[in-house]
Amino acid sequence: MHRDGKAVGFLTGKMDLATRAQSGQTLVLKRGVARFDLTLSGNIAVNSLTLKNAAQSVYLFPQAEGVKSPAGVVRKDVTVHFDEVLTTSTPGVLYVYEQENEGLEVSVEAMVDGQSKVLTKTLEEKVLRRNSIYTLTLRKDTLSSEVSLDVLAWEDGGNTQLQPDLDSQITIDKNLSSLPDGVQMTANNTVTVPSRALDFTLALDCDDELEFVSSENPCVTVEAVSSGVVGENKFVVHKALFPPGYPEEEVKVFFRRKGLNESYEEDCVKLILQENPIRLEGFTFDLQDYTCDFGRYIDNEMGRFTLPEGLELVAEFSEEDKWVKVEQVADAANTYRVLAGWKPNDPKADGRKQSAKLVVRRTADQQEMETTDRNLIYPGGIDVFFSAGVCCLGAFAE
Incomplete structure (x- = not known):
């Protein structure tokens, strides 16, 4: 039975003593539970994992006819909440009993790019096998915002070796x-x-x-x-x-x-x-979300971008006033100054936090070409975006 809402880990094995010597024999034990591993790809943080309609008890030993749940077994949702959200792939996030079950679903609650999502997947396998590993893959597509949850078919848990074979290097x-x-x-x-x-x-x-x-x-x-x-x-x-x-x-x-x-x-x-071929002055972008937050008042020149040939830098705004100005340096065609303004250019000047999106893109001539700068641009020629946020009192008027 479950203890404190969790499957009790145990190992079993059998040996026929009548046909074996009484000493020097090894009894092989195998795990009596199935293990779920979690694989993450992209900017994802997992808060909890639920296996719906899971059996709460199991036969101590494997049944000769295959995977079978006890008669009248109680089935409940089994949820594990993580004290610290999982942001990297993690083995052994959930252990459950071997069972036959046509109503098994797995549900993951996660934050994807800062947005809360719940993804649910029905297990194609109608049984969960003891001493087996199931891999849940939560993936954010590299080139879009689509998020998917996949379940890899079970794999035999295998035998545990006490020592690794370090002579066999990967x-x-x-x-x-x-x-x-x-x-x-x-x-x-x-x-x-x-x-x-x-x-x-x-x-x-x-x-x-x-x-x-x-x-x-x-x-x-x-x-x-x-x-x-x-x-x-x-x-x-x-x-x-x-x-x-x-x-x-x-x-x-x-x-x-x-x-x-x-x-x-x-x-x-x-x-x-390899390092990005863009050269920066004044900016430090976060490694995961590509943002730069100065966290203070700033005006005049914020920094500079020096780009490879065939690329240009522009600023884009959503609902924010155009408080950032991008201009080429006269004596360096591939270098761009990023400027922030000051009062009275910004009629609001209310001390709000302002943001802008800096876009590195191909020039008009380069956009007509079929080739892509492999050192910078995504396959297919999608623009590379960087965001810059700053607490600023003013902005350049257009």
Whole structure:
């Protein structure tokens, strides 16, 4: 039965003593519960997870006829609330009993780009198997605001090894990997990645099945790909835009050998994140939401952008007055000054917090071309947006 609303973890095994020697034998135990892992991709923070209509009890030992729930089993919603919201992929977020059930649904409450969302998915599997792992993938599309919840088919929990085989270092199989233009493999466990947002698939060569653990940089998220091939480790790497102003960085992406509770320093691949070709003065953009908040009064020149050839900088406003002005530097065609004004240019001048969106885009000539600047622009030529917010008393009038 459940204890404090949670499934009680237990292990079982069987041995026929009549046909075995009385000493020196090993009894193999397997977990009696199923485990749910959570994989996140994008600017997502998970508050809670609910498995609806879950069985509250289970047979102690597996049944010969397969997965079967006890007669008259009580079914309730099982919810786990996280004390600290989950912003990275996390294993073991929920444990439930083995059960047969046609009404299982999983529901996730999350904040996506600051907006509250509840996503629900019906499990295609009609049974949950003990000693198995189910992966919930909550993904925000790189190029849109769409959010999806996927459930990977169950995988055998396997056996737990006491020690990892550190002689088997993780390497990248270039032939089985899918690397887009600009992504280059520079060592057997290292790839170099341009600053733009992109996705690519890495096939990892390892003697054990691997699980993603963590990334050292929030720009990089990873999720497993179920290829259906036994022993094949494939992962999709989602790499967000690396904003200007940050130097080139080596990021380690850590994995864990399936069945182990710990990850080890050696079990990683390295990504070299190339710096953005835009040069900045005066601005520091947040690595995750690309905003720059000065947090104080500021006027005159806020900073400068120096852009690669074929690009330009403009300011856009929603319902805000046009308080930011962008102008090219006369003796440096690729450099733009970003200026904030002062009273009386802003007729309101009420001390409100003002915001503007700075847009790096291709020039008119470049927009007519089919090619895309691979160091900066998203595939398809979508503009790159940066936001700048500042507490300011005035603004430039148009």
